Amino acid sequence: MELQEAKLKFIEAWGKLGSEWGINRTMAQVHALLLLTPDAITTEDIMEKLNISRGNTNMTLRDLMGWGLVEKQHRAGERKEYFFAEKDAWLIARQVAQERKKREIDPILKLLNELSEVKGDEKDPEYKTFKTSVNGISKLTKNVNKALGTMLKADENWFWGSIFKIFK
Amino acid sequence: MELQEAKLKFIEAWGKLGSEWGINRTMAQVHALLLLTPDAITTEDIMEKLNISRGNTNMTLRDLMGWGLVEKQHRAGERKEYFFAEKDAWLIARQVAQERKKREIDPILKLLNELSEVKGDEKDPEYKTFKTSVNGISKLTKNVNKALGTMLKADENWFWGSIFKIFK
DNA sequence: TCAAACTTTCAATACTTATTGAAAGTTTCT
């Protein structure tokens, strides 16, 4: 496979994966492009390579910066802004996990806690089922969340060492 | 909070969470309803409670059965079909993880392997960056996938014991 | 202060995905 073909395939696949996991396809593709590009590039470059509009490119870059996946670069004597992505896979995973934890897991946990408090008649099957389901999900989510929190605080070496040595 | 209000909130939140993670909102809501319902219920019941059409209900139930989250129940002397959901949080998480691994992670891993094979000039920065990014993502994905695979095979007790005791 | 160079915004529009509902299909009973 040619390098150029491989790059296109990667960008396409990354976009698809993103959309399957609730991340805007364009956002994933711009990210992929920046991952594969050695130096920082301009909005113009991105528009051209991915065939997307200026507006879309601008908003997507803003989102990516919001996720901490992309940074701006100013160059002395130049008016244009340049963008580049962090290329370390572990740091990328960390940022994405952190962002989704904050935006999605934390709110649902808050609700699950409230729902766990709901009182009712222990003899009522509706109540018993509600409690069983909510408590089970709540407990599991809390544990997953705790694990995620620990990983987010941890550094790369700890992660590769402690976690993956469990799995052969 | 009242039980009925709590149930509605749970269904709504579950639907939202689902859609944020690329799972059809209705599918997540039907699943939530079944989780909260002690006994098996009919298509008609679901249509009524969630205000959705017969067609939508039917297709959603089919999907849920495809994910192994819901089962059909036949009752002697009855023509109608009844549906119910597995209520154990761990089993649910397992099924969802298994399904997404198969549909989404396995294909991307296959591609990453192919992309890792691409040869090029080690002095070309484009090639070097491509290699670094793809290899990093590939390695991380492989490890996560391996971990997931082990967990899927493992039983509940192993999971709660071995994994979560790492995190305080 | 002006205007060129560049960035940001957002209403309009295109695209994607979900949903409806009625017709077609199936099963079961008499």
Place this chain on the structure above:
DNA sequence: AGAAACTTTCAATAAGTATTGAAAGTTTGA
């Protein structure tokens, strides 16, 4: 075989998301 009871399909449509592009905004240097 016929018809009632129920399920499935799928073309049409609605709803939800993403994208465009041109106008407005900003910054910089002469």
